[in-house]
Amino acid sequence: MRLRNSFCSIMAALALVVPILLIAPDFQAQSRTAAVQRPPLKVFVSVDMEGIWGVVHGNQCSSESPEYQIARKWMAQDTNAVVQGLFEAGAIEVVVNDSHGSMRNIIASELDPRAVLISGSPKPLSMMEGIDSSFAAVVFVGYHARAGSAQAILDHTISGAAIYSIKINGIEMPELGINAAIAGYFNVPVIMLTGDTETCRQAQELLGKSLVTVPVKEAVNRLAAKNYPRDRVLADLREGARKALLSLKEMKPYKLESPFEFEVNFHNSQQTEPGVLIPGVRRTSPRTLTFTTQDYLDGFKLMRALIALAGVS
Numbered sequence: 108m109r110l111r112n113s114f115c116s117i118m119a120a121l122a123l124v125v126p127i128l129l130i131a132p133d134f135q136a137q138s139r140t141a142a143v144q145r146p147p148l149k150v151f152v153s154v155d156m157e158g159i160w161g162v163v164h165g166n167q168c169s170s171e172s173p174e175y176q177i178a179r180k181w182m183a184q185d186t187n188a189v190v191q192g193l194f195e196a197g198a199i200e201v202v203v204n205d206s207h208g209s210m211r212n213i214i215a216s217e218l219d220p221r222a223v224l225i226s227g228s229p230k231p232l233s234m235m236e237g238i239d240s241s242f243a244a245v246v247f248v249g250y251h252a253r254a255g256s257a258q259a260i261l262d263h264t265i266s267g268a269a270i271y272s273i274k275i276n277g278i279e280m281p282e283l284g285i286n287a288a289i290a291g292y293f294n295v296p297v298i299m300l301t302g303d304t305e306t307c308r309q310a311q312e313l314l315g316k317s318l319v320t321v322p323v324k325e326a327v328n329r330l331a332a333k334n335y336p337r338d339r340v341l342a343d344l345r346e347g348a349r350k351a352l353l354s355l356k357e358m359k360p361y362k363l364e365s366p367f368e369f370e371v372n373f374h375n376s377q378q379t380e381p382g383v384l385i386p387g388v389r390r391t392s393p394r395t396l397t398f399t400t401q402d403y404l405d406g407f408k409l410m411r412a413l414i415a416l417a418g419v420s
């Protein structure tokens with residue numbers, strides 16, 4: 108009886124355990140597959156220079172000036188603090204696109220060695236070169252306010268020499284808006300921006316309050332700023348990036364509605380002369396070129412071509 112009872116108990120136990128043992132490898136395989144199939148958390152970081160901590164003058168952003176050599180180090184430091192925060196929040200890959208002037212500002216060996224660096228120009232998507240739909244999030248570092256902003260360091264839009272303002276679908280755009288719409292084209296949300304306080308304000312106004320902003324300085328005027336304490340700024344940048352990526356689910360891509368109506372206002376009438384030669388481009392005032400596209404990237408590229416043609420005369 109006891110033996111029989113034990114035998115029955117063993118059989119009963121086996122009846123429970125065997126199916127589990129048979130199923131368990133399946134579960135393991137499925138969870139392995141799920142892990143493999145989950146998209147890697149890739150983050151795209153576009154880095155401009157005017158909104159970097161310490162920068163208050165064009166000389167600091169121009170390679171001809173001796174002041175530039177230290178400012179490009181600050182640029183790498185601000186970027187590295189952000190990159191650190193992104194990796195702490197689970198980023199698998201971080202691609203940094205140098206987005207200012209020659210786009211060769213960040214010294215490659217000074218960037219966090221875990222990050223990919225896109226360096227040099229020209230690039231078809233300029234400040235957003237490298238973005239595609241494989242990325243989970245975008246971060247803007249060192250960005251500046253749109254042309255015509257008050258209390259904003261080195262405010263301009265794409266070209267200080269050529270552009271008075273740019274409107275897309277009636278919205279006067281800072282670079283952060285133009286570039287956020289490129290990210291939106293690929294369904295990627297912008298999760299964080301760093302720059303002066305006015306740039307942070309413009310970013311939240313356009314992209315929404317869930318955007319994490321980290322102000323690194325407060326402009327007194329276009330060429331003077333109160334720079335916040337360096338240690339605090341670097342800690343804020345790191346923590347801001349970490350929190351932004353952990354809050355990714357709350358972030359929405361910035362998408363503009365098709366058709367896309369571009370209005371490019373130049374500083375003078377000579378700068379609109381080359382643009383009128385292009386079919387589809389209309390001169391609606393001596394200083395204004397307008398055109399409409401169905402595809403946002405087509406419009407972005409045509410806009411950049413018009414600015415390149417305008418020169419700085």
Ligand SMILES: [Zn+2]
Pocket residue numbers: 155156157206207208
């Ligand atoms: Zn710049």
